[in-house]
Amino acid sequence: MTNPPLSSRPAPSRLATLAAALAVAAGLGACSIPLPDRERSGTLAAADAVIPPPPAVTREQAERDGQDRGVPLAQPQTFRGVIPCADCAGQRVTLTLLPDWTWRMRRVYFGTRDNKEQSFISTGRWERLFDSPDQIRLIGDRNEGGLYEFISGSTLRMLDQNGEPIQSTLNYALTQQFEVDFITDTFTMRGKVVAKDGQPTFAICSTGKRYPVSPTGQAQALADAYAKLRVAPGTPVLMWIDGHIARSGEPPVESVVVDKLARGTLDSPCED
Numbered sequence: 001m002t003n004p005p006l007s008s009r010p011a012p013s014r015l016a017t018l019a020a021a022l023a024v025a026a027g028l029g030a031c032s033i034p035l036p037d038r039e040r041s042g043t044l045a046a047a048d049a050v051i052p053p054p055p056a057v058t059r060e061q062a063e064r065d066g067q068d069r070g071v072p073l074a075q076p077q078t079f080r081g082v083i084p085c086a087d088c089a090g091q092r093v094t095l096t097l098l099p100d101w102t103w104r105m106r107r108v109y110f111g112t113r114d115n116k117e118q119s120f121i122s123t124g125r126w127e128r129l130f131d132s133p134d135q136i137r138l139i140g141d142r143n144e145g146g147l148y149e150f151i152s153g154s155t156l157r158m159l160d161q162n163g164e165p166i167q168s169t170l171n172y173a174l175t176q177q178f179e180v181d182f183i184t185d186t187f188t189m190r191g192k193v194v195a196k197d198g199q200p201t202f203a204i205c206s207t208g209k210r211y212p213v214s215p216t217g218q219a220q221a222l223a224d225a226y227a228k229l230r231v232a233p234g235t236p237v238l239m240w241i242d243g244h245i246a247r248s249g250e251p252p253v254e255s256v257v258v259d260k261l262a263r264g265t266l267d268s269p270c271e272d
Contacts, residue, residue: 073099078181079156079174088112094181095138095148095156095174101125102207103138104183104245121187124206135163141190141206148174186244186259192236192270193226200226202241202256205270211256214246218258229264239264 078096085091089111096104103126109118124140136156138145147159154176159165166172191204193213200223203210213219222241229237240262247254 072101073097075099076180076182078177078179080177080181081171081174083158083172083174084168084170085109085111093174094183096181096183097126097136100209101127102209105138105144106181106183106185119185121183121185122206123187123204125208129163132163135159139206144206182245182247184244184246186242188240188262189243189256190238190240190270193222193239193264194234194236195223195226195230196234198223202239202243202258203236204256205238211245211254214255214257216257217243218261221261222258225261225264229266231266237264237266238268238270 076096076098078094080092080094082090082092088109090109092106092108092110094106098104102123104123105121107120107122109120112118122140122144124138124145126136126138129135129137132149134150136148136150138148147161147163148156149159149163149165151157151173156174156176157165158172158174189202189204190206191202192210194201194203194210200213200219201210202213202222213222218241222239225239226237241256241258242260242262243256243258245254246257
């Protein structure tokens with residue numbers, strides 16, 4: 001953004017006063033503390049980057065003041081590509097960005113030593129960097145996540161931990177697909193279970209998003225375990241399950257299907 005032209009030039013007799021004011025302002029600016037990267041957030045439109053809010057406004061300040069952090073994706077977007085693998089032939093990566101600022105990823109490792117494909121599912125939150133509008137950060141559970149950059153309206157490129165392109169002749173780009181893959185595979189979820197009026201919900205730790213629990217699968221086992229572990233009605237319980245996210249109805253509503261109940265503990269923070 002260009003600065004508006006000055007309305008008038010300072011008179012020679014006021015140059016000393018102006019210089020002193022500028023020196024004071026520079027001193028104050030030197031005392032400012034830069035924002036950490038995790039505080040910088042924004043959004044990416046379907047094709048064009050939206051101008052982010054001023055860097056001086058943190059995400060917490062924007063939410064507290066009721067300010068919008070940008071225009072979210074109008075529709076989910078799925079990107080896919082084959083990228084290098086350290087100890088296999090390669091990995092097929094499918095990444096879906098959702099308008100609610102969450103992401104889902106499927107990694108399929110092929111050409112392994114035992115010639116068996118291995119698939120891993122992960123999910124988390126994503127954000128756009130204030131100082132690099134074309135870059136997004138995936139924030140996941142444990143060490144999952146990473147930095148990516150839109151190098152065109154339909155291509156995402158993986159970056160190194162410093163936000164720079166990976167120096168290699170190999171492919172690190174994912175291409176947008178025509179059809180959205182909502183990645184409904186079963187994977188291990190860690191989240192907070194709460195039951196209200198007998199209806200349990202599951203909030204996945206890596207996203208913070210709460211889903212209704214589908215009555216199918218091992219839903220009753222989950223409800224029974226919650227009833228035994230809770231301190232009082234409505235008290236959250238941290239649980240591990242093998243499950244998947246299902247979509248049903250019109251418009252589609254997502255829910256968590258419990259395929260297998262692993263374990264649970266009293267109200268413990270997701271960060272543990």
